[in-house]
Amino acid sequence: AERMHVGVLKFGTVSWELDTIKTHGLDEKNGVEIDIRFFASEDATNVALMAGDIDVMVSDWLWVSRQRSAGEDLTFFPYSTSVGAMMVPAASPIKSLTDLKAKKIGVAGGPLDKSWLFIQGLARDRFGIDLADENEIVYGAPPLLAEKARQGELDAVLNFWHYCARLEADGFRRLVSANEAARALGATGDVSAIGYIFHEKWARSHPEAIEGFLKASGEAKALLNRSDEEWPRLEPVVRAEGRELDVLRDRYREGIPNRTVEEEEEDAARLYTVLMRLGGERLVGPGKTLAPGTFWRVRE
């Protein structure tokens, strides 16, 4: 079997899936041998892919499109539609985006985060509110913002989905999720925000490896979707138990992509123009449209 190196965050959601693959030998079954490299931050996986140390990592399609416009031959295969959501405490008086005025809002991922742009776009298009102008926005590290929300310093927090799930378990509720916002802005369904990313050239020269890997990934997803028994086993990887684990499980299942790559790509292209309008060139880079080839097509 062909060896391939996948770089992931040690406690990131991807390692749940990879752990399942390894536990059940799904990689061997599909003719590849996955070598998992753990990293401590997303930046680290970026660097590792750039340095040629790993073959596959996880990131979003916008990043891929931007890199493609800059000449890199990266490509993207959908992994999950789970995205961030704006969370508020259960007892919060904030009921909808219109209540977000003169509030302190934490935003993970920075001003160019896609979820944040979608939600801002939604607020502007639908309610005529400029969230960034009318509230105090605090950008910061996701764990820190989650903690600050629990502490009550933040009135609302937009965070990555697994932080949101944990917050949900701690009694927070979703005000609006980025997927809802994206749909309101023209997407026809939940678009996979993140996916497996690899060099096209590598994929072309290792067709068995990439195909086997994607198949194994699909099988693992199916298993995790189907079987509740799988989850207690994952406790040490997920680092959660009880209700937290349940919420994480449910949200994970919701995020399993179920549309074809073509549909995804169409929606992505649509959202790209929205993002271009919202984030400008600074976000999307010089490309006017979603760079062709951003989505990897499995050979039929």
Added chain:
Amino acid sequence: MPVVTVLSSFAALLLVWQVSAGLWPSRSFPAPFAVFQTFLAESASGDLPYHLGITLWRVAAAFFVAMIIGSVIGILLGSRQNLDRFFNPWVTLFLNIPALVVIVLAYIWFGLNEAAAIGAVAVNKIPNVIVTMREGARAIDPRYSEMASVYRFGALDRLRHILLPQLQPYFAAASRSGISLIWKIVLVVELLGRSNGVGFQINLFFQLFDVAAILAYTLAFVAVILLIEFTVVQPLEHASTRWRRRAA
């Protein structure tokens, strides 16, 4: 003559950079001109001056807080052996607490605000200042202090004429490496919980893997530091070390 040296130094640096960028062409190591273009674009948009200004302010504030507190503690520990023996483990502990921990705790306790940010940076730097100034205080020549006590120097005179001149090299070392350490920690602080500043920008560009922009911001900061070095620090230092016998 010094001006010529400095100019040729810069020229050589640019040349080395240009040549190595040519030898290992890579998106992650842009040539000087690309960086300069980014610098112009970011300056024109007003982003760079804005974020740089904020970062400089934070660096300056944290620098003064850290240097003053650190020097006082360092001199105290260096001149009182029993105090030093007691607090040395504390200093070592604080010296080695990761910046991340201090910053996170500061944000958690004091909220996501300027004071917490600057305080966290200062707390990170203070142990370094202590360690350097403590060595300086230990190396102080007691004979001059004795002379001062015989001639009844006041506390201020003692500080100005006895202590500071002997501590000057340590102070210079602590501030030079201090500025740079503080700037690096400010970057982390801005990354973790501020919504402006060079660190915030650099992180943004890092996510986009835009090394040219990162370098543009970095070099803008270095330029400011060099400017201060040439116009303030070196003349001051020259004046305060004039007494040293020049090497033959």
Added chain:
Amino acid sequence: MPVVTVLSSFAALLLVWQVSAGLWPSRSFPAPFAVFQTFLAESASGDLPYHLGITLWRVAAAFFVAMIIGSVIGILLGSRQNLDRFFNPWVTLFLNIPALVVIVLAYIWFGLNEAAAIGAVAVNKIPNVIVTMREGARAIDPRYSEMASVYRFGALDRLRHILLPQLQPYFAAASRSGISLIWKIVLVVELLGRSNGVGFQINLFFQLFDVAAILAYTLAFVAVILLIEFTVVQPLEHASTRWRRRAA
């Protein structure tokens, strides 16, 4: 007597910690006992010794590389004014390049390997050593060097008996704050591209906001440093500064 002081110092530290953890109870500021429990658990699982060992190795390697290269360059610049004038801008530049930039470039150019990691850390630290040792070399008393040249000291004797004793306080300052800076950079290096080490672990725990675990790893490192301080550094330092007149 010194042992008692040190013990009471630790006791006081624990007490301060315990009391403040009691005053501001928070998940982000665990009490000593909670940290100790985590420490035991992480040690029992073998994780802590493994990652700590790797990090210590990296710190040690980068430390020696940085101290040797930095000292040589620093002493050279401090004793040759024209060299210094030329290279000073370079030093300032390298002093202020964010750790991130150096680390990323090192990984991209040399691959994600140990050599790149340690090299990146050393490159980050070397300018700090240079700056401190340069001040030390500038403060050298030329009369002793003159004596040595009259009495035809060999190069090695000159180094051992003339230079090093005068540079000792600078060396001490550079190594103490050096170890801590290197350790902090190693944390970043491990964060950005290694799959083991304390920095890797700490960041994982940060994502889980498990401050107790972060502190357990930090304190384990600090304990090692303190051990080295008490068993190696202080006796050495005591021997090498015995000549100083003790304060009355």
Added chain:
Amino acid sequence: MHPHAGAAARLKVDIARKSFRASSGDALDVLRDLHFEVGENEFACILGPSGCGKTTTLRILLGLDTDYEGSFQLPGLGNGRRIGAVFQEPLLLPWRTVEQNVRQALPHGLRDRNLDSLFGSLGLKEMRNFYPGELSLGLARRAAIARAIAIDPDILLLDEPFVSLDEPTAQQLRHLLLAVWSERPTTALMVTHNLREAIMLSDRIIVLSERPAHVIGTFDIKLPRQYRSDQVKLDLLRSFNRKFPDRI
């Protein structure tokens, strides 16, 4: 324990014992039962073998060494008195010019006094703006003497002030010192190895033994200074040599 009591008329020294513990571990008895007095406004010289404890005695009187058994009292009004001290080495601050060194030792009321004639009579006029490192040893000693004289001292404690000077210069300075001493009521205690100098200047010569130092005897010179012709001095020298045959 050390009641250097307030307004006494005489300088009175009663040191039972003073010993040093050298860093090699050896204990060294330096003073043992050292008792002597100097009358109000008298000029006394201390003569004794090299290394016997003269400087140590002066240091105790200056309050620089408090680790001894015994007591002493200084003439004058407690804290108000000004001690003009000349140390055995010049002990000028190397980072201050000659003039700054002298001025900084002045009490605040005298800071602006005109020093022209003092510098003139010490041959330091041209060297006012020199740093100590640029002086010859003799010039540095003269600057140290200037510092002691400029403060209008109530007591003079001098440790071999006139060595390293050619005879004409030394003689001139001795006269200057006498002028200062007689101008205001001043008690003076001077260490010297030069018997001729002692005979010229003092009212009483205190002769010390080898280490541990105690007083072997005193030699009083009742004759006013203006009557001490060359012949008288020669006679005094002879009678001193008779009384203390070992002191050449």
Added chain:
Amino acid sequence: MHPHAGAAARLKVDIARKSFRASSGDALDVLRDLHFEVGENEFACILGPSGCGKTTTLRILLGLDTDYEGSFQLPGLGNGRRIGAVFQEPLLLPWRTVEQNVRQALPHGLRDRNLDSLFGSLGLKEMRNFYPGELSLGLARRAAIARAIAIDPDILLLDEPFVSLDEPTAQQLRHLLLAVWSERPTTALMVTHNLREAIMLSDRIIVLSERPAHVIGTFDIKLPRQYRSDQVKLDLLRSFNRKFPDRI
């Protein structure tokens, strides 16, 4: 430009001009047309007013100052010759004990020589393991003399070696010096302010003028030392005073 040429028999000094630029900006002419010679294995003394340029001359001969106009030659075989130098200040390494200070100055072949008798005759036996900071000035001077003598010097350059010593000790050391000087062929040049000392020790006294220094005259003493009784010395003193009436 400065051909301190190889194997010459005589010490020959021809310095046209030496001037300093002080940091205050003033230029100071120190030596002007200084010409003198010292015969093979002769003992010469330099006498001159304080600050006239004696130490500067010795520094030039020691090769420590090369910024002058003129030339000189030292006796002996070029690089092989060993210069026993006593500086005007003791210049012991404060971080080495007395014995280490002496031993480290020894050429490698002599490193292990027995120093007991040397230390014994200098009264340093008990102080072998003392650090210079624990010595009295007189003891430190003796240690510096020990260092110069221990190397079996081919040339002796001494800058006021016997100040700060009581007469009996000084006299004993003068005899010791003479013994060393006559034991092997040695040319000696000694700066002193003590005319009696010069008359006792030297074959020739070189008298310098005020700054800028040049030779006013020389005073040759042909009589071998063993015939110089007290009476002869007094006569020599008188005739010296007749020849140089200003030098007391």
